[in-house]
Amino acid sequence: MSTPRPRPNVADIPPYVAGRPPTPRPGLVSYKLSSNENPYPPLPGVLEVVREAAERLNRYPDMGSAALYEKLAETLAVPTEHLSVATGSVGLIYQLVQAFCEPGDEVVFAWRSFEAYPIAVTAAAATAVRVPVLPDGRHDFEAMADAITDRTRVVLVCTPNNPTGPAVTQAELDAFLARVPSRVLVVVDEAYVEFVRMDDPVDGLATYRRRDNVVLTRTFSKAYGLAGLRVGYAVGPEPIAAALRAVSLPFGVSALAQAAACASLDRRAELLERVDALVAERTRVLSGLRDRGWDVPDAQGNFVWLGLGERTTELAAAAEELGIVVRPFAGEGARVSIGEEEANDRLLQLAATFSR
Template sequence: MSSPQPRANIADIPPYVPGKPPTVRPGMTSYKLSSNENPYPPLPGVIEAVQAAVGQMNRYPDMGSTALYDALARELDVPVGDLSVATGSVGLIYQLVQAFCDPGDEVVFAWRSFEAYPIAVTAAGARTVQVPLLPDARHDLDAMAAAITDRTRIVLVCTPNNPTGPAVTRAELDAFLAQVPPHVLVVVDEAYLEFVRMADPVDGLATYRTHENVVLTRTFSKAYGLAGFRVGYAVAPAPVAAALRAVSLPFGVSTVAQTAAIASLERRAELLERVDALVAERTRVVDGLRERGWDVPEAQGNFVWFELGERTADFALAADELGIVVRPFAGEGARVTVGEPEANNRLLQLAASFPRRAAPL
């Protein structure tokens, strides 16, 4: 007997592996360092704004996200027509592929990078073109430019790169864009924008203003600490932003998410103080790891990357024994969020005891 069958490409979609919650250990506080979450609670005033919004849960959200669009337009000094909001920046990636790719079209991105990329591309019936990172875990932008064909519709540039950490410079991005055909959409994924501290950082807004094929994707999940509410936004030339809005899920961004995002934008100065504190912790962690002999890549997000190969599972298990849960990528390495100072101390403790290299056979 025949039965309903999904499209053939559905079986090819790789699963998304979320960060595990911490293991409960009696007498020990455990920490989740597996999902790049902000360890700070919501900013003062945000909970109160959300609580007021909860009283409207019997009503649909503002489908046009009018107040949020207006707040973003003021904050970024861009036209409302150049914005699109969605359920996190990952929602925008899905919408971009849906709006710009026919089945069989190609999407180029570095690998390893954000694991939702191949999921979104494969779900749309498009083809992934994965370009290996450089030995220092950075994007190989020249190789990515060379990988563009007449079937390429989108190129994804994750900066800082999740999960490895390095960010693209403005000069590198400008040189890359000069090689990209104007009909190919370049998505600059800036989920960790607020954590970047480097010479010649990408100026996403300036880049979008001078290129008709550039879209920025950003999120309130990381620096703003609204991961549980799922709200992100894109900045793009008006025709691109309109295409994103056209394929967006009706009422996708909830009332409380819109309210929390607006309240957080109003408290940006306090937010940046917290980001500075996390960056200081990141510096302490990276310096401590290098003092212990670890050659970790440049860290420009709120996480660090350990290239461990076949020892990745052992590293994750050893971390769990110390009360910290990390995000392992089987056979490749582990990403560890910069969290509370005590959690970071335990990571440095692990780094001191775990062998930096595999024992010789």
């Protein structure tokens, strides 16, 4: 008897492995450093707006997200026609691959990079072309440019790169874009853009304004602390943004998410003060790790990367004994989010005692 069968590529979709929550331990406060979440709760003013929106949960959200589009256009100084909102930047990545790739088309990206990239590519029946990162965790743009073929439709550039940490410079991006054919869509994934503190940082908005094949993806999950509401946005030339809106899930961005995102943009200065505090903690943790003899790549997101290879799972187990949960990538390394001060202190304690 025949039964319904999904497309063959569905069986090949790798699972997304989310950061695991900590196991409760008697007498010990545990911390989750495995999901790059913002440790600060939403601002009181944002919570108030969400509570008001929750009173109308019997109604559908505004499918056009008009208020959010208007607020984003004002904040970024871009036309609303150049915007598309979705369920976080990861939702936008899925939509971009769906909108621009036929089955068998190629998508080039650095690896290791964001875990959702190969999932989105495989779900669209496209072909993932993974280009290994350099030993210091940076994109190998020469190799990525060499990997572009006649079948390439999309290139994904993750900056800062999750999970290794380094960000791309504007000079690096410009040199790479000069080698990318204009028919290829370049997605600059800036989920952690607010955390970047470096010389010659990428100016994503200026780059998209200069090039017809560049689109930016950003999120409210990290710097703005709205991970539980799932809302992000893309900025790109009108034809690209229109394609994203065309394949978007109707009513995908909830009323609560829209209200919280608008309220967060109104309170952007206050929220970015929290980002400054997290960056200061990141600097302290990075310096502390290096002072203890660890070779850690540059960290421009809200996390650090510990490349331990085969000893990664051993480190994750030792971290859990101290009440902190990290995100291990077996055989490669562990990503550790910057969290509460006590959690970061425990990471440094672990770094001082763990035998490498």
